[in-house]
Amino acid sequence: MDRETDGTLTDTYVAAIQHDRADVPDDATLVGVVRKPTPWFHAAVDENRAALAPSAELLETFQATVDDLKMRGICAEGAHNAAWDEVGFEAAYRDHLEESADARAALADVVDRLEDGESLALVCYENTDKKRCHRTVLRDVLETEGAEVRD
Template sequence: MSVETAHAVAVRERDPASEARGSSARADRDEPREEPLWVGVVRSPPAWFRRRVDLLRPRLGLSTETREELDRRTRDLRMQGLCEEGAHNAAWEELGIDDRYRDRLASGSDHLLGEFDALASRERPVVLATDRRPGFRCHRTVLASAIRERRA
């Protein structure tokens, strides 16, 4: 199973209806290719996001406590004059979000990551989608790495 990531711009541009039509057209060719499964990994996804992913797995988002702490620290850094992206990324680094998220996955990896085993058995590509804009640090890259490590 290949695992990719997609940020908000790619998710917004995705049209699930045209992908469904495209996969039936591909079935007539010699090289059928299964479309990727778009999995939303956002704790509280907005309505537009829900319509553009195939599966929602909010449990794989940052914990509510971590998200709130990140938002508070980002606001503090913005007040000190950092741009939105810079404040977010600095807060992410300062709070050690990558390590905290990895620890959370490790503490319950069978529970949180187990459903990816069934997807992997079909060898369908997976796209981990988020509502974050490009340039902003996001847990989906850590999650993608953890899934690849689990599959190795």
């Protein structure tokens, strides 16, 4: 890619957008990457690419594990992060991105858009200051495929 003309890739979470705390370029297209966006999520982003979200099965397994850990007395943030490891979330999500035809097509589209000079910001629900999130894995995958990532 020609780094002089390519768009940049960043990420944020929806509450940061809603409270004007998102650190994204002004011209960035806000691309939701959630499986089931709420109406208020749709209102905060320019588009949603559900194919780039974790699979429904992974999300269900993850949430059941989070709920179980919380029932055992672990705080919400701790349960979230512990469940991430317990279900092998990152590896399962990477497998989904590699094996799903819809996800592969969506990844290729994002890379093409970046190569065409469009700046994109990936958006989901999680505040990554406190919780692990698929957005960071997705950014890594896109960077591996040639996208310029802005920190």
